Amino acid sequence: MINWDSNVFPGILGRTCDRPCEPACRRGRIDEEPVAICRLKRVAADHREDPLPHMPQGPFEPNGKKVALIGAGPASLTVARDLAPLGYEIHLFDEQFKGGGFMLSQIPAFRLPERVLDEEVDYILRLGIHTHFKHYVASLKEVLEQDYDAVFVGTGAPRGRELKIPGREEGAANIHIGINWLGSVAFEHTHSIGKTVIVLGGGNTAMDCCRTARRLGGEDVKVIVRSPFETMKASPWEKEDAMHEDIPIIDNHVPKSFVYEACEPLAVSSEQKETADGSPLTAHRLVGMMFEKVEAVYDENGKRSLVPTGEPEVFYPADDVLVAIGQENAFPWIERNIGIEFDKWDMPVVDRTTFQSTNPKVFFGGDAAFGPENVITAVAHGHQAAISIDLLCKGENLLTNRPPPHVNLHSMKMGIHEWAYDSEIDEYDRLVVPQAPKTETLINRKKEVELGFDPLAGYEEAKRCLNCDVQTVFYAPKCIECDACVDICPTSCITFTANGDENDLRTRTKVPALNLKQDLYVSEPVPQTARVMVKDEDVCLHCGLCAERCPTAAWDMQEFWYNVTKAGGVKYGQMVQITRNGNGTGSESPA
Numbered sequence: 062m063i064n065w066d067s068n069v070f071p072g073i074l075g076r077t078c079d080r081p082c083e084p085a086c087r088r089g090r091i092d093e094e095p096v097a098i099c100r101l102k103r104v105a106a107d108h109r110e111d112p113l114p115h116m117p118q119g120p121f122e123p124n125g126k127k128v129a130l131i132g133a134g135p136a137s138l139t140v141a142r143d144l145a146p147l148g149y150e151i152h153l154f155d156e157q158f159k160g161g162g163f164m165l166s167q168i169p170a171f172r173l174p175e176r177v178l179d180e181e182v183d184y185i186l187r188l189g190i191h192t193h194f195k196h197y198v199a200s201l202k203e204v205l206e207q208d209y210d211a212v213f214v215g216t217g218a219p220r221g222r223e224l225k226i227p228g229r230e231e232g233a234a235n236i237h238i239g240i241n242w243l244g245s246v247a248f249e250h251t252h253s254i255g256k257t258v259i260v261l262g263g264g265n266t267a268m269d270c271c272r273t274a275r276r277l278g279g280e281d282v283k284v285i286v287r288s289p290f291e292t293m294k295a296s297p298w299e300k301e302d303a304m305h306e307d308i309p310i311i312d313n314h315v316p317k318s319f320v321y322e323a324c325e326p327l328a329v330s331s332e333q334k335e336t337a338d339g340s341p342l343t344a345h346r347l348v349g350m351m352f353e354k355v356e357a358v359y360d361e362n363g364k365r366s367l368v369p370t371g372e373p374e375v376f377y378p379a380d381d382v383l384v385a386i387g388q389e390n391a392f393p394w395i396e397r398n399i400g401i402e403f404d405k406w407d408m409p410v411v412d413r414t415t416f417q418s419t420n421p422k423v424f425f426g427g428d429a430a431f432g433p434e435n436v437i438t439a440v441a442h443g444h445q446a447a448i449s450i451d452l453l454c455k456g457e458n459l460l461t462n463r464p465p466p467h468v469n470l471h472s473m474k475m476g477i478h479e480w481a482y483d484s485e486i487d488e489y490d491r492l493v494v495p496q497a498p499k500t501e502t503l504i505n506r507k508k509e510v511e512l513g514f515d516p517l518a519g520y521e522e523a524k525r526c527l528n529c530d531v532q533t534v535f536y537a538p539k540c541i542e543c544d545a546c547v548d549i550c551p552t553s554c555i556t557f558t559a560n561g562d563e564n565d566l567r568t569r570t571k572v573p574a575l576n577l578k579q580d581l582y583v584s585e586p587v588p589q590t591a592r593v594m595v596k597d598e599d600v601c602l603h604c605g606l607c608a609e610r611c612p613t614a615a616w617d618m619q620e621f622w623y624n625v626t627k628a629g630g631v632k633y634g635q636m637v638q639i640t641r642n643g644n645g646t647g648s649e650s651p652a
Contacts, residue, residue, distance in 0.1 A: 062115050064102050065184070067624065069139050069440050070164075072177045075103025076511065077168055079265070079296055079435040087527045090600065091552075094491035096525050097514075104519035106177075112184075117146040119189040124148035126454045129209040131155075131198050134162020135436045136427030137215035138185050139443025140450070143628040145188040147451065152209070153190050156197040160186060163217050163428075164436065166244040167266070169273050170507040201395045201423070211422050211450045214395075214409075215439070218388040218428040224261065228319030232347035232382070236319065239270045239385030246273055246506070255380020258282045259350055261316060262385035263293035268300065270383040271308045276506035284310045285350075285377065287367060289357050302510070306499060314352040315367065317374055319382065321345040349378040388433045408432065415459040416446040424449060447628035464630045469622040473531055480605050480618055482528050486551070492522045528603050531620050535594055537585040539615035542592070546607035546616060547571070552600040555607065560586070560593045570597055 064071035078099045086095030126149050130137040133155035141151045157165060160182040164173065186192060198204060204212055221238035223229075229236060235255065239262065245251040258279040260271040263286035274282045284303065286293055290312040293300065300310060324346045351374045355367040390408055395401060400420035402410040409418050411425045418425055426442030428434060449459045473481045495512045502508045514522060547555050556570040566581060567574040574581060579599040586593055608616035 062112060064105055065112065065116075068102070068437060069142055069185075069443075070135065070181050070436065071102050072106035072181050073164060073173060074437055074440075075099060075101075075106050075513075076177070077164075077173050078102075078437055081435070081437065087529050087602070088525050091602070092488075092490065092525075097491055097494070097522050100494055100514060101519055101523055104514050104516065107513055108516050108519075116184065117188065119145070119187075121146055121148050121189065123150060124454075126150065126210045127152065127208060128450060129154065129204055129207070129212045131201075131204070131212065131214050132162055132216035132427075132429070133157065133160040133182075133192075133194070134215050134217050134427055134439060135164060136429070136439040136443040136446070137162070137213060138182060139440045140213050140215070140426070140447045141190050142185045142188065143444060143447035144450065145185075145190060147629045149450075149454075151190045152193060153186075154193045154196050154198050156195065158194050160192070160194070162215070163240075166247045167240055167269070169243065169269050170247070171272070171276065171502060171505075171510050172269070174507070174509050197394075199394050201401075202399050205399060205420075205422065209422075210454050211424065213424045213426060213446055213450065214429050215425075215427045215443070216392075216429045218390045218433045220389045220391040221384065222387040222389055224316065224384050224386060226316060226318050228321050228347075231321045231345040232319040234345075235347040235379075235381045237381065237383050239266050239383050240388060242383055243269060243273060246277065251277070253278045256280045257378050257380045258383065259377055259379040259381075260284045260383045260385060262286060262387070263288055263295055263312075264385065264387070265295050265299050266388070267383075267385035268295050268303045270385050271303055272306055273506060274381075274383065275306055275308065275503055279381075282308050283377070284308060285314050285316070285352065286310065286312050287315050287355070289313060292357070292365075305496075306503065313355050313357070313367075314375065315355050315369075317351045317353050319347060320349045320351060320376065321347050347379060347382065349376055350382065351376055388428070390429060390432065392429075414445070414463075415449040416442060417449055417453075417459060421453070441625075444625055444627060448626070451628040464626040466626055467622070467624045470619050473618045473620050474608070478609055480531075480609070482531050482605075482618075482620070483524070485524075486527065486602055486604055489525070491525065492518055530622065531603055531605070531618050533582070533596065533601065533603065533605075533607060534617045534619045535582070535584050535596070536615050536617070537587050537594065539613045540587045540589070540594070541613055541615075542587055542589050543612065545610045545612065549606045549610045551604065551606065552602060554597040554599075554601045556595045556597075557587065557590075557592050558595060566595050570595055572597065572600070574599060 068074050080099045082098050083095040086098065089095035124147065128144060128149050128151055130140055130151060130153045133153055137153060138160065141153060145151050161178050164178055221240040242251065254274050254277045256279060258274045260267050260274065260282065267284055271282050271284050290310060304310065324344050353374055354370045354372045356370055358366050358368045401423060402419040404410055409425055411418055411430045416424045416426050416430060424446045426446045427439035430442055448463060452459050452462055475481050492514065494514065496510050497508060497512060502510050542557060547557065553571045558569050563581065574597040576599040582596040582598055584594040605618045608618045
């Protein structure tokens with residue numbers, strides 16, 4: 062329920078998230094790998110009991126306001142989840158036959174089983190959402206002419222980028238746009254592919270394409286990318302999974318042309334042997350691609366250029382080519398005379414705080430707002446857009462009246478030398494998530510590859526957490542400068558020294574503080590000597606030894622809780638009360 066309150070899709074994100082949180086994990090600063098935060102969310106989702114009794118229960122008292130959501134992806138679903146319990150009448154439109162958006166059509170089933178997607182989407186739809194599936198919205202103007210108080214656009218970035226190089230037209234029958242092809246596979250329109258496949262692109266979509274091609278009959282599948290391997294946009298684990306499935310990644314190769322050969326047309330009558338001008342009727346068959354080898358060269362500003370090496374062009378054979386070189390937004394259904402401004406890239410002008418367009422009734426979120434991102438970013442957009450829609454419908458200012466996030470800070474000290482959290486600093490590596498054998502997964506595109514942690518493994522992985530929510534708090538007036546904290550600190554991150562500017566202090570800490578991206582923690586002057594305590598947060602483990610050793614309680618360990626406020630000011634404490642009661646009443650009493 063903690064996960065569901067914040068990220069809305071624990072089981073989905075526990076399998077597919079891009080993990081923007083993990084690079085910030087402090088465990089990654091002392092070990093090679095951060096805590097498996099993403100996979101631990103899956104543990105909570107996979108091994109839960111029935112959460113429905115703890116979720117808001119409809120029907121909800123209507124407030125007389127109606128909101129249209131266009132696109133049934135994660136951003137729109139988040140808006141629906143946040144607004145429905147407040148009494149809004151929500152109408153959800155999507156051209157697909159059920160909810161999920163690109164989570165349904167673009168994430169392969171071997172990464173995200175359809176049952177998991179359906180289950181978590183249904184948690185939202187059961188809140189009384191009016192669904193209009195198999196309904197393509199062809200005109201935003203027509204939607205605005207109906208009696209909706211607000212409209213949210215969460216239609217994603219539905220257009221894959223083209224690659225217009227010689228041979229594209231002649232080889233068209235066997236050249237496929239990656240996201241379109243993945244959707245065709247997901248909806249059971251495509252069941253096979255040629256034995257030799259080239260995937261162009263270096264992002265996560267390219268990884269999904271190559272792994273899907275392996276499951277649909279591709280025996281020789283390779284990814285060919287312009288950039289160096291280490292700068293590919295694909296997540297490191299996505300590249301590892303592709304290579305684990307015997308898919309080579311060939312970097313520093315720029316596509317120059319599609320290679321084709323003439324062949325007899327298929328299924329033509331004897332009267333169709335000639336064209337209108339009398340020339341023989343021919344067809345073309347793709348046989349491969351030509352590439353130019355390049356190398357990355359960086360100028361004094363760090364800007365990269367791909368410079369040809371001068372070597373001869375390289376030919377790679379292919380029966381089919383999947384083009385996964387990026388996605389673009391497309392809004393042909395939004396008229397340009399309804400008060401919505403578009404920028405030079407044909408993207409709507411959207412406020413980054415309120416997610417409101419220049420038409421005050423229309424909001425954008427997810428990939429539709431600022432271009433392709435990821436699921437968790439779409440969820441964050443949905444939360445903020447829901448707040449804005451709620452304020453709009455109440456006639457309040459969308460900027461000045463935004464509720465602040467819920468923050469709580471309290472001491473974790475229970476008694477002398479006793480803390481209410483596990484402060485052990487275990488030294489063991491990140492656990493490996495078990496996978497199903499390739500002999501099973503490569504013959505069945507719906508067989509989930511990752512098996513996830515069982516509860517015991519999840520517990521062991523969670524023990525690697527360094528309790529970053531429990532932070533050191535220093536109260537200078539109590540300090541007698543005995544240096545006990547300095548002596549006991551396992552990472553030498555505490556220094557008492559004369560004050561100075563930041564650059565100077567970084568050179569005078571016990572161990573030089575070289576990570577400029579991490580702020581220093583600098584106290585008020587200590588009464589005894591007027592020196593300051595400087596702590597390098599980059600290497601602090603939050604182990605609590607300084608607070609345990611301090612004889613005057615100048616150090617304390619205080620737990621920090623942060624939760625973004627939802628529409629209507631609902632905070633985590635209220636959700637916990639619902640959870641603990643288990644009665645589904647939606648009580649708003651503080652926990």
